[in-house]
Amino acid sequence: MSQDAANQNPVKLDFVRQIVADDCKSGKWDGRVVTRFPPEPNGYLHIGHAKSVCLNFGIASEFGGKCHLRFDDTNPEKEEQEYVDSIIEDVKWLGWDWGENLFFGSDYFQQMYDWAVDLIKKGKAYVCDLTAEQTREYRGGVEGGKDSPYRSRSVEENLELFEKMKNGDFPDGAKTLRAKIDMAHPNFNMRDPVMYRIVHATHHRTGDNWCVYPMYDWAHGLEDSIENITHSICTLEFENHRPLYDWFLDALEVYHPQQIEFARLNLTYTVMSKRKLLKLVQDKLVAGWDDPRMPSLSGMRRRGFSPEAIRNFCRTISVNKFNSTVDFALLEHCLRQDLNKTSPRVMAVLNPLKVVIENYPEGQIEQLEAVNNPEDSSAGTRQVPFSREIYIERDDFMEEAPKKFFRLTPGREVRLRYAYFVTCTDVVKDSDGNITELRCTYDPATKGGDAPDGRKVKSTLHWVCAENALDAQVRLYEHLFTKENPDDVEEGKDFTDYINPNSLTTLTGCKIEPSLRNAAPLSRWQFERLGYFCVDTDSKDGNLVFNRTATLRDEWAKIKNAQKK
RNA sequence: UGGGGAAUAGUGUAACGGUAGCACGAGUGGCUCUGAACCACUUAGUCAAGGUUCGAAUCCUUGUUCCCCAGCCA
Numbered sequence: 001m002s003q004d005a006a007n008q009n010p011v012k013l014d015f016v017r018q019i020v021a022d023d024c025k026s027g028k029w030d031g032r033v034v035t036r037f038p039p040e041p042n043g044y045l046h047i048g049h050a051k052s053v054c055l056n057f058g059i060a061s062e063f064g065g066k067c068h069l070r071f072d073d074t075n076p077e078k079e080e081q082e083y084v085d086s087i088i089e090d091v092k093w094l095g096w097d098w099g100e101n102l103f104f105g106s107d108y109f110q111q112m113y114d115w116a117v118d119l120i121k122k123g124k125a126y127v128c129d130l131t132a133e134q135t136r137e138y139r140g141g142v143e144g145g146k147d148s149p150y151r152s153r154s155v156e157e158n159l160e161l162f163e164k165m166k167n168g169d170f171p172d173g174a175k176t177l178r179a180k181i182d183m184a185h186p187n188f189n190m191r192d193p194v195m196y197r198i199v200h201a202t203h204h205r206t207g208d209n210w211c212v213y214p215m216y217d218w219a220h221g222l223e224d225s226i227e228n229i230t231h232s233i234c235t236l237e238f239e240n241h242r243p244l245y246d247w248f249l250d251a252l253e254v255y256h257p258q259q260i261e262f263a264r265l266n267l268t269y270t271v272m273s274k275r276k277l278l279k280l281v282q283d284k285l286v287a288g289w290d291d292p293r294m295p296s297l298s299g300m301r302r303r304g305f306s307p308e309a310i311r312n313f314c315r316t317i318s319v320n321k322f323n324s325t326v327d328f329a330l331l332e333h334c335l336r337q338d339l340n341k342t343s344p345r346v347m348a349v350l351n352p353l354k355v356v357i358e359n360y361p362e363g364q365i366e367q368l369e370a371v372n373n374p375e376d377s378s379a380g381t382r383q384v385p386f387s388r389e390i391y392i393e394r395d396d397f398m399e400e401a402p403k404k405f406f407r408l409t410p411g412r413e414v415r416l417r418y419a420y421f422v423t424c425t426d427v428v429k430d431s432d433g434n435i436t437e438l439r440c441t442y443d444p445a446t447k448g449g450d451a452p453d454g455r456k457v458k459s460t461l462h463w464v465c466a467e468n469a470l471d472a473q474v475r476l477y478e479h480l481f482t483k484e485n486p487d488d489v490e491e492g493k494d495f496t497d498y499i500n501p502n503s504l505t506t507l508t509g510c511k512i513e514p515s516l517r518n519a520a521p522l523s524r525w526q527f528e529r530l531g532y533f534c535v536d537t538d539s540k541d542g543n544l545v546f547n548r549t550a551t552l553r554d555e556w557a558k559i560k561n562a563q564k565k
Numbered sequence: 566u567g568g569g570g571a572a573u574a575g576u577g578u579a580a581c582g583g584u585a586g587c588a589c590g591a592g593u594g595g596c597u598c599u600g601a602a603c604c605a606c607u608u609a610g611u612c613a614a615g616g617u618u619c620g621a622a623u624c625c626u627u628g629u630u631c632c633c634c635a636g637c638c639a
Binding site for chain 1: 566567568569570571572575576577578579580581587588589590597598599600601602631632633634635636637638639
């Protein structure tokens with residue numbers, strides 16, 4: 001029974017959960033629910049994988065079942081331990097727990113081999129000497145293929161040859177083991193698919209033990225069967241492979257899970273294929289797999305995404321059988337929803353403009369109380385220093401204020417958050433006319449931010465005390481691509497031609513309030529009025545580095561934009 | 566020209582023969598010591614055409630459009 005249903009808070013079930021729920025009701029699997037997340041360790045996990053992870057682990061937890069983490073490591077030429085490690089880290093970070101159920105397809109190589117021998121004995125598999133190119137020719141097109149000349153070898157000969165293949169008696173590509181199905185089948189996957197190929201390569205786990213490696217179609221169903229999976233959930237492109245998945249398991253007469261296919265995730269302004277992400281990394285178009293602009297989970301973690309936000313996002317987009325592209329804004333919404341509740345507030349100035357408060361005593365520093373998180377009273381308060389010289393955001397001052405600009409301008413009174421009302425009295429400029437400093441006066445009666453006479457101000461600014469400010473580097477990010485769909489390329493171009501030149505802006509000399517002096521790497525903060533920021537892993541003592549995870553929603557930016565037009 | 570899938574507001578998703586709803590986005594207003602958050606309102610949809618039915622997004626027929634498949638990758 002689904003937890004949500006048990007809580008009498010029935011959520012609408014997606015089609016996969018509906019199947020699982022129906023099966024639980026009918027007792028199809030004796031009430032068991034066993035799913036698996038089966039990544040190939042040939043790349044880092046990305047937000048698209050998170051959809052699958054959350055589906056599989058989510059179903060297991062909601063229906064009182066379990067979910068295995070299984071590495072589908074059947075191709076030694078592409079797979080590496082580095083990827084195994086990163087995948088484990090990422091799934092764990094997302095908050096899922098596979099308990100004892102960490103498996104590797106390669107652990108089943110012997111069982112798979114034995115089953116292949118069974119199939120040969122049943123006359124349902126044969127050793128084929130056709131080259132890769134010949135195999136393709138024989139497979140044929142829509143009109144059908146033709147039988148391999150090796151199709152009718154005797155069981156004895158097949159057994160002997162297959163053993164020799166295993167023992168390494170033949171060079172790479174010399175022979176394959178194929179299932180004997182139907183070369184005229186309208187589904188190409190059923191035209192005597194290859195089960196084993198000869199590869200003399202060192203596997204990251206089994207070393208040089210094997211010279212033959214199983215193909216996906218052969219291996220995957222067997223892995224599922226061995227692990228007693230009930231619902232084998234995979235992406236849409238495997239729909240064509242389901243008849244073969246079923247054929248192998250039926251031919252072997254072994255435990256037979258149900259394969260269910262769903263549509264993979266697409267997101268605007270990003271690419272999601274491992275191949276393309278790898279190219280971005282290898283061509284150094286980004287700083288690595290964990291570059292905060294990458295949709296990889298390691299990148300998003302470094303950017304400041306919370307696991308909670310990603311999990312909510314995956315639940316929100318649901319799952320279906322048709323291709324769709326989710327608006328990046330929805331991801332951002334889920335992000336902000338979580339960070340708003342959980343991020344401590346802090347004041348930071350990205351583009352500092354010095355302000356001297358002329359009637360404030362020189363040399364005086366007072367501590368003012370600031371709320372850490374208005375969404376969470378248990379987060380308490382902290383003291384923020386204030387003095388005669390402070391920094392405010394350059395964008396918060398305009399000498400000639402347009403309509404609807406409520407912030408500081410000569411002669412106007414505004415509030416410095418948690419501090420005082422101040423009025424701008426003078427603008428200091430250099431010889432080129434650039435504003436270098438503002439002169440203000442303050443009203444001592446407004447300490448804390450409220451006027452005893454009840455007068456109001458239109459706007460509240462964040463600020464940082466000049467004397468105590470911490471210097472920091474802040475990295476601002478925008479979409480990695482300028483195009484909503486970077487895969488939709490014009491003639492002669494490729495997706496890398498649409499990389500956004502402004503995807504990364506590095507700001508130095510940013511001013512941060514002193515409470516962040518020892519902020520831990522990957523800790524998440526809201527810089528008031530600016531956005532959510534995360535301490536980068538490059539950050540070191542005395543050399544703070546922040547990533548902007550996301551901006552706050554910004555009404556003024558919209559107005560400004562509209563006024564420009 | 567073969568096979569396998571799929572079509573619901575701009576986007577993502579519900580409705581399982583009985584009032585087409587929710588979220589995001591966009592817009593308007595309210596509130597505010599974050600132009601945030603929060604609150605209210607507005608916007609906009611069943612791929613098409615037939616049929617069955619008292620009643621169709623849902624069932625049937627025909628058509629249209631889109632996605633996947635001819636690796637010894639997964």
